[in-house]
Amino acid sequence: MRTLRNNGLTVALLTAFLISMIGMTVAGHYHENERLTQHGLPAVSLAQYLTNANFLSALFENWESEWLQMATYVVLTAYLFQKGSAESRDPEAPPEEGDENDKPRYPAKLRNVPLLRWLYRYSLGLALVFLFILSFLGHMLASHVSSNAEAVTHGNSTQSLLAYIGGARFWFESFQNWQSEFFSTAMLVVLSIFLRYKGSPESKPLSASHDDTGA
Known part of the structure; x- marks a missing residue:
């Protein structure tokens, strides 16, 4: 608990960063596939999107x-x-x-x-x-x-x-x-x-x- 207390600010900010990254990835993947569908192109997997x-x-x-x-x-x-x-x-x-x-x-x-x-x-x-x-x-x-x-x-x-x-x-x-x-x-x-x-x-x-x- 002392370690968490002493590093709480970094832990909280990195946790917020990871949550935001997950949100960006999921929403961005969904949006990208919507865009591809509108152009008659095949959807991409999440792994493919991460290197997009x-x-x-x-x-x-x-x-x-x-x-x-x-x-x-x-x-x-x-x-x-x-x-x-x-x-x-x-x-x-x-x-x-x-x-x-x-x-x-x-x-x-x-x-x-x-x-x-x-x-x-x-x-x-x-x-x-x-x-x-x-x-x-x-x-x-x-x-x-x-x-x-x-x-x-x-x-x-x-x-x-x-x-x-x-x-x-x-x-x-x-x-x-x-x-x-x-x-x-x-x-x-x-x-x-x-x-x-x-x-x-x-x-x-x-x-x-x-x-x-x-x-």
């Missing part, structure tokens, strides 16, 4: 925007401020312990290797950027295959990958997700100035004024 370009494109399209949001947020909050927000460092406060102006605590194996120290210093942002790039490429490739399959179904000519990413469809799929992620993050930053949620580390204490910055 439409499914993979939708999956990576959403992951791409989430990783971009988190990577951008981690990097921007290291350099920019929003006075009064629980999501920002206080621009008037001295550097916190562990900042570059203090003495960073590196794992013993990294202390004598400058490159490893640099990677460790920015590892969270770099990991999120890397996951964004992987998802972006996955979305790009799967969306390209899906677009060409759709073109064949309608008797149209296919496109090369270069031609496809130069068109509007791929970027519309990306930007429609990116804009919502940036907007929701901006709203969290602003709303945390004025609103509270007792017990959450993402909220300022109930006794804090609107001008207080940081959680």
